[in-house]
Amino acid sequence: MTLLRDEDLAAAFDHASRSYDTLVAANPGYHAHLRRSVRRLGLPGGGQGLRLLDLGCGTGASTAALRSVLAAADITAVDASAGMLRRAAAKPWAREVTFVHAPVERLAEAGVRGGFDAVFAAYLFRNVTDPDAVLATVRGLLRPGGRLGVHEYALSGRRGDRAVWTLVCRGVVQPAATLLGDGRLYRHLWRSVVEFDTAGRFALRLRAAGFERVRPLPLPGWQTGIAHTFVARRPGERTGDAR
Numbered sequence: 387m388t389l390l391r392d393e394d395l396a397a398a399f400d401h402a403s404r405s406y407d408t409l410v411a412a413n414p415g416y417h418a419h420l421r422r423s424v425r426r427l428g429l430p431g432g433g434q435g436l437r438l439l440d441l442g443c444g445t446g447a448s449t450a451a452l453r454s455v456l457a458a459a460d461i462t463a464v465d466a467s468a469g470m471l472r473r474a475a476a477k478p479w480a481r482e483v484t485f486v487h488a489p490v491e492r493l494a495e496a497g498v499r500g501g502f503d504a505v506f507a508a509y510l511f512r513n514v515t516d517p518d519a520v521l522a523t524v525r526g527l528l529r530p531g532g533r534l535g536v537h538e539y540a541l542s543g544r545r546g547d548r549a550v551w552t553l554v555c556r557g558v559v560q561p562a563a564t565l566l567g568d569g570r571l572y573r574h575l576w577r578s579v580v581e582f583d584t585a586g587r588f589a590l591r592l593r594a595a596g597f598e599r600v601r602p603l604p605l606p607g608w609q610t611g612i613a614h615t616f617v618a619r620r621p622g623e624r625t626g627d628a629r
Contacts, residue, residue: 389574389577389578389581390570390571390574391515392489392515395466395513395574396466396467396468396489398568398570398571398574399444399465399466399467399469399470399571400467400468400469400470401469401567401568401571402469402563402566402568402571403445403467403469403470403472403473404469404473405566405568406444406445406470406473407445407447407473409559409562409563409566410447412558412562414607414608415605415606415607415609416447417447417450417451419537419605419606419607419609419613420447420448420450420451420508420537421451421454421455422605422606422615423451423506423508423535423537423605423615424451424452424454424455424456424506424535425455426535426603426615426617427504427506427533427535427617428533428617429456429459429503429504429533431458432455432456432457432458432459433452433455433456433457433458433459434458434459435458436456436458436459436460436503436504437459437460437462437501437502437503438452438456438459438460438461438462438502438503438504438505438506439461439462439464439498439502439504439505439506439527440452440461440462440463440464440506440507440508441464441490441505441506441507441510441524442464442465442466442490442507442508442509442510442513443463443464443465443470443471443474443485443508444465444467444470444474444508444509445470445473445474445477446463446473446474446475446477447508448463448506448508448537449461449463449474449479449483450477451508452506453479453480453481453483457480457481458481459503460484461483461484462483462484462486462498462502463483463484463485463486464485464486464487464488464490464493464496464498465485465487466487466488466489466490468487471485471487486498490510490514490520490523491514491515491516491519491520491523493523493527498527499527500526500527500528500529501527501529502527502528502529502532503528503529503532503533504528504532504533504534504535505524505527505528505532505533505534505535506534506535506536506537507524507534507535507536507537507538508536508537508538509537509538509539510536510538511536511538511582511588512538512539512540512578512579512581512582512583513578517583517591518591518594518595521591521592521595521597522595525595525596525597525620528620529620530620530621530622531619531620531621531622532619532620533617533618533619533620534592534597534616534617534618534619534620535615535616535617536588536592536615536616536617536618537613537614537615538582538588538613538614538616539551539578539579539582539609539612539613540579540582540583540584540585540588540602540613540614540616541579541580541582541584541585541611541612542584542585542604542611542612543584543585543586544611546611547611547612548580550608550611550612551576551579551580551612552576552580554608555572555575555576556576559572559575559576560572560573560576579612585602585604585614585616586602588602588614588616589601589602589616592616592618596620596621597618597619597620597621598618598619598620598621599617599618599619600616600617600618601616601617601618602614602615602616603615603616603617
């Protein structure tokens with residue numbers, strides 16, 4: 387199969403939104419790993435006074451991770467899937483979250499303006515048509531010295547890690563998704579990972595996009611070598627900035 391893109395992918399996520407939370411809950415460590423990636427941003431003070439952008443928020447799992455670790459921050463959460471976004475917005479939030487329906491390529495048209503202290507993107511970059519263009523957009527949305535956290539399935543490059551990913555997808559995830567009528571989306575999920583950058587290659591992509599202090603950090607458990615956190619900064623930290 388070919389990868390789903392743009393409107394087709396958004397429509398597939400719309401359809402899958404009703405069962406998405408149930409499927410990801412079956413992934414050991416899914417929510418804990420998101421919180422770990424947020425902590426790796428190294429932002430201080432529980433988020434007090436910070437503006438955060440959650441790109442590709444889906445049904446709100448990444449938003450919840452941000453809120454859990456950085457409870458006082460102002461969060462703007464964006465997704466291209468109206469169905470996923472409705473699920474996220476319908477959840478109870480201890481502090482208000484601004485939800486925006488837009489593909490990442492058209493954030494300016496949706497009224498999303500820059501100056502963010504951090505951008506967090508979970509499971510986003512392997513689903514966009516032009517990752518370099520999106521990274522350029524993200525860099526422009528960050529304040530000088532602002533931080534980027536990417537939580538992504540990016541294989542280590544070892545043959546065994548690809549084999550584990552394929553086994554889990556074909557033996558567990560795809561059969562369950564097919565029963566729910568979402569087999570096409572989760573076949574895309576498998577292929578999007580095996581065709582995406584390795585962790586090392588994505589780190590190079592971040593540096594080429596003008597980010598500094600780039601670090602790829604593995605996630606624990608069965609996803610070691612399969613999923614990583616990438617942390618980076620936009621250059622030009624303001625003088626006297628304690629962040």
